[in-house]
Amino acid sequence: xxxxxxxxxxxxxxxxxxxxxxxxxxxxxxxxxxxxxxxxxxxxxxxxxxxxxxxxxxxxxxxxxxxxxxxxxxxxxxxxxxxxxxxxxxxxxxxxxxxxxxxxxxxxxxxxxxxxxxxxxxxxxxxxxxxxxxxxxxxxxxxxxxxxxxxxxxxxxxxxxxxxxxxxxxxxxxxxxxxxxxxxxxxxxxxxxxxxxxxxxxxxxxxxxxxxxxxxxxxxxxxxxxxxxxxxxxxxxxxxxxxxxxxxx
Ligand SMILES: NC(=O)c1ccc[n+]([C@@H]2O[C@H](COP(=O)([O-])OP(=O)(O)OC[C@H]3O[C@@H](n4cnc5c(N)ncnc54)[C@H](OP(=O)(O)O)[C@@H]3O)[C@@H](O)[C@H]2O)c1
Numbered sequence: 001x002x003x004x005x006x007x008x009x010x011x012x013x014x015x016x017x018x019x020x021x022x023x024x025x026x027x028x029x030x031x032x033x034x035x036x037x038x039x040x041x042x043x044x045x046x047x048x049x050x051x052x053x054x055x056x057x058x059x060x061x062x063x064x065x066x067x068x069x070x071x072x073x074x075x076x077x078x079x080x081x082x083x084x085x086x087x088x089x090x091x092x093x094x095x096x097x098x099x100x101x102x103x104x105x106x107x108x109x110x111x112x113x114x115x116x117x118x119x120x121x122x123x124x125x126x127x128x129x130x131x132x133x134x135x136x137x138x139x140x141x142x143x144x145x146x147x148x149x150x151x152x153x154x155x156x157x158x159x160x161x162x163x164x165x166x167x168x169x170x171x172x173x174x175x176x177x178x179x180x181x182x183x184x185x186x187x188x189x190x191x192x193x194x195x196x197x198x199x200x201x202x203x204x205x206x207x208x209x210x211x212x213x214x215x216x217x218x219x220x221x222x223x224x225x226x227x228x229x230x231x232x233x234x235x236x237x238x239x240x241x242x243x244x245x246x247x248x249x
Pocket of ligand 1: 002003004005006007008009023024025027028029030068069070071098116117118119120121127
């Protein structure tokens with residue numbers, strides 16, 4: 001597994017403790033020679049993350065490839081959640097590069113499974129990067145003002161739930177693009193409020209527009225996904241409760 005030190009990667013490693021989990025320092029997807037050298041050594045059954053190089057190295061050895069992508073491949077103009085067959089329209093450099101990664105992956109390896117997901121949260125990753133609910137609780141506890149965007153919707157998705165679903169899909173025959181998110185669609189400020197309720201922190205969340213916040217990269221107003229190919233994960237609010245139980249039992 002590549003990207004094993006990340007938010008999702010660390011959840012996958014908990015479920016697959018015997019698999020070879022490689023951090024970027026150990027193996028970078030930018031290094032095709034290193035990928036080719038590593039694959040036979042690690043005898044992988046499935047890989048997360050990567051694009052052209054990973055797909056090429058996997059295709060050469062007929063390795064099952066699971067590639068992770070994002071809700072940001074859509075422009076967010078639709079007024080319903082996006083399904084797998086909807087037309088893409090990435091708005092940012094990140095979104096364009098993720099879409100390019102999808103295209104290259106399916107070009108080199110048409111049988112690869114491409115899992116698009118959204119707004120991951122969880123217990124953070126090995127390198128101390130906090131996920132959104134953790135940052136909200138930390139800022140609230142520190143007495144900081146909480147101004148959170150109210151005009152962008154997403155499916156908050158629990159990395160631990162996604163990891164379980166991804167492993168199940170990896171052992172299925174499914175190919176191509178599939179959307180895997182916790183069920184339900186909400187705005188970031190609502191997620192912040194639900195987080196504070198869940199963690200028992202009484203603080204106000206001020207709704208702000210994306211324009212007021214002045215974020216550098218454009219994000220889709222409607223970043224919500226649904227699937228016509230697989231069941232949604234449990235509702236995001238239930239997943240948030242489970243995350244809180246895991247964080248502070
Ligand atoms: N987080 C979200 O809200 C979200 C939403 C939609 C889709 N996704 C997708 O879900 C996947 C997992 O996201 P995440 O939040 O778990 O990401 P993350 O916490 O940022 O972890 C990504 C991991 O990939 C590693 N990596 C980066 N460049 C690499 C390279 N050149 N070679 C090998 N490894 C490299 C990173 O290593 P270092 O630790 O060394 O940097 C890191 O461990 C990604 O494909 C992401 O696009 C995430």
